[in-house]
Amino acid sequence: MSLSFLDRSHTIAKPGFSRWMVPPAALCVHLCIGQAYAFSVFNLPMTRLIGISQPAPDDWKLTELGWIFSIAIFFLGASSAVFGRWVEEGGPRKAMFTAALCWAGGFFVSAIGVYLHNLWLVYLGYGVLGGIALGIGYISPVSTLIKWFPDRPGMATGMAIMGFGGGAFIASPLSVWLMAKFSSATHIGVAETFIVLGIVYFAFMIVGSIIVRVPAPDWKPEGYTPPTVAQKLITKNDVYVYDALKTPQFWLIWWVLCLNVTAGIGVLGQASAMSQEMFPGQITPVAAAGFVGLMSLFNMGGRFFWASTSDYIGRRNTYFVFMVLGFFLYCAVPYTGSVGSVSLFVICFLVIISMYGGGFATVPAYLKDMFGTRYVGAIHGLLLTAWSAAGIFGPVLVNYIREYNVTHGVPKAQAYNTTMYIMAALLVIGFVCNFMIKAVHHRFHMKPDHEAQRAQTAVGAVSEPAGA
């Protein structure tokens, strides 16, 4: 069977195609892979697969199950870095289709693992296959959206990456509902839930891969005139994916993202416990769960809001806002605890978490400004290793410093103060990194006779141009 319909050349838009079809295509993928944020709903049920009502000695431990998500996030960073160039050159449809196969396959292999009670199969399924799907799926629509929306690249990528934050909203209640449907007094329906999720997500992602289109090389939005005056921090040139690694700009943005995510991810994972310990008696476990839900909404909304804002104030300035505002908010958190102001505490964390999401959503457009559109998806893939690193730094900083304080006699209500000041200090370093970012030196720009130019010409020759 020929799979040529997946090729980039078969996805070039015909005249009359609306670019507003592309964000839903991207959302089809991001809403599905965003399920990763809700994977924890399976943790407790998977500790009772044998014992049913309570864990049996042969049941899996929570610590063993925690590795599933960690492996998936590791493979997210690794696959987006390794397959970035392939995604860029193969086109979005091929990448989305591959991501759909890996994502659904990961669920099916995990279902077999749960059925046979073999944890290694779950590691392989959700961890490895699912992680690869996360990496490929996450970067697959980025450069396509930037090419369709040269006038609003921040808003366009913000919309897709907002879907990744929103995927958990759908997955969490859906998974709980499915498990309840498939469970009985003698059985927990995790395997069946994995199979249904695999089928539903596959169908959803395939729809995305069918409707996605790339613009013809000479296409531009109606009425849009590219700026004629050169802007200092927005290049008109392209940088080859592996040459980007040789620039200081790539590593400075890597650190800016890593530090911003470290600060956010540390508190995101501990928000429930932190709020209850800082406000004992005022925030109950039920209220804390509500607080976590509200944080997820701001995480999602921040992705669209900040990325869209960056189109007006610039990417560098957006990150300056994250660093400066974040610094003051982290410093204010211990104060809110000392005066017992729950509302101030909640406001601080909601703004912080919106900027955490905003950091993810604004970075593709930042890379586009620095390195051009040609390899932005692949460069973005390489940059996501910053996320993997932050996934280790953030929780470690919060958990270990809290533990150290508690064992040294610091009251639980104040055990997070040092962490908050350290997070604020991290943002100062992020500010300095962001400040040092200048335009990429012209020696890194691709030359006109570069292979990419030739490839683009070849693609243009086999298909009818769109929107001429």
Add this chain to the structure above:
Amino acid sequence: MQQAQETSMGLKLTLAWAFVGIPLAWGVIQTLINAMKLFQ
């Protein structure tokens, strides 16, 4: 001819946005209901 093409694209746009928008809206409403517990 062009009007038919525009109508068809409008329909496709509506369907595509509904396809992703309805599940997302459902998830957001579920989360908001849970989040309201913070204020109870």
